[in-house]
Amino acid sequence: MRLIGLAYLCVLVVALAALRLQDGTEAPPALVPSPPLAAAVLPEPAPESNRVDLAAETVPTAAAGAEQPSRETVTPPVRRRRRYRRRPNRIPNPPTPEEWVPPVGPVRIALQAGHWRANEAPQELSGLKRNGTRWQNTPEWEVNLEIVHRTAAILEGLGYEVDILPAVVPPSYRAHLFIAIHADGSNDPNASGYRVASPSRDVTGRALEIRRLLEQSYGEATGIKRLPASTRRMRNYYAFNFQRYEHALHPMTIGVILETGFLTSGKDRQVIMEDPERAARGIVEAVTAFSVTPPPAVGDDQ
Numbered sequence: 001m002r003l004i005g006l007a008y009l010c011v012l013v014v015a016l017a018a019l020r021l022q023d024g025t026e027a028p029p030a031l032v033p034s035p036p037l038a039a040a041v042l043p044e045p046a047p048e049s050n051r052v053d054l055a056a057e058t059v060p061t062a063a064a065g066a067e068q069p070s071r072e073t074v075t076p077p078v079r080r081r082r083r084y085r086r087r088p089n090r091i092p093n094p095p096t097p098e099e100w101v102p103p104v105g106p107v108r109i110a111l112q113a114g115h116w117r118a119n120e121a122p123q124e125l126s127g128l129k130r131n132g133t134r135w136q137n138t139p140e141w142e143v144n145l146e147i148v149h150r151t152a153a154i155l156e157g158l159g160y161e162v163d164i165l166p167a168v169v170p171p172s173y174r175a176h177l178f179i180a181i182h183a184d185g186s187n188d189p190n191a192s193g194y195r196v197a198s199p200s201r202d203v204t205g206r207a208l209e210i211r212r213l214l215e216q217s218y219g220e221a222t223g224i225k226r227l228p229a230s231t232r233r234m235r236n237y238y239a240f241n242f243q244r245y246e247h248a249l250h251p252m253t254i255g256v257i258l259e260t261g262f263l264t265s266g267k268d269r270q271v272i273m274e275d276p277e278r279a280a281r282g283i284v285e286a287v288t289a290f291s292v293t294p295p296p297a298v299g300d301d302q
């Protein structure tokens with residue numbers, strides 16, 4: 001009996017050991033592959049430049065396949081625009097180009113340094129906060145403001161009244177001409193060029209003329225190449241949108257926006273950061289050539 005009992009115990013111990021061994025060899029492979037796989041799939045789609053290629057590579061994986069369409073169909077900016085559209089139209093019947101009249105007083109030019117003091121934005125423009133591009137430790141607004149200061153100095157020397165404006169425009173701001181100064185940025189260090197845009201809805205009927213002058217004179221003065229396509233964001237710039245925002249240009253203020261170049265481009269930085277006087281001269285030339293804003297010392301029609 002003792003022997004039988006001992007043999008039975010031995011069999012039991014051997015069987016248990018075998019089971020343990022099985023657990024020990026099978027369990028780890030079952031657990032190990034999934035975390036490394038998940039880790040390999042998840043961080044890779046992150047780099048923006050390669051997103052499309054990587055997404056294509058991960059399509060066969062069920063999890064990645066499920067993620068990818070949602071990533072492509074989700075376009076947050078559209079949702080935001082819808083929210084803005086609900087705002088009431090402040091000026092349902094704006095004047096027509098035929099009704100345009102210049103403001104009274106001396107020729108007044110407004111130069112807006114894009115993103116400057118954007119942290120002071122009121123509720124209606126709260127989206128302005130923490131916007132703008134940068135190059136290393138230099139935020140865009142600093143570059144914009146330097147160009148604005150130099151432009152203002154030349155214009156004042158010619159006899160113009162100049163208002164230097166921050167990101168937030170005074171309500172229904174009135175001037176003969178408003179120029180918003182910005183700089184672009186890109187993940188692509190080869191992206192280079194300047195662009196000019198006039199409002200998508202220009203009730204003055206005169207913005208196109210200054211836009212064309214600026215497109216020509218800025219390129220000649222700086223040697224930066226012109227990008228022919230303006231962006232929708234430029235054409236619908238918040239300061240142009242008097243129908244939606246209180247802090248916007250008066251409908252009769254002629255407005256234009258200039259992206260002076262790419263802060264992320266070494267070539268463009270040579271002008272806009274290292275030689276902003278050239279950028280300023282390009283802007284001044286357009287102002288003096290514009291039929292609405294001839295130099296006060298020369299023009300005698302104001």
Ligand SMILES: [Zn+2]
Nearest residue numbers: 114132182183
């Ligand atoms: Zn900007």
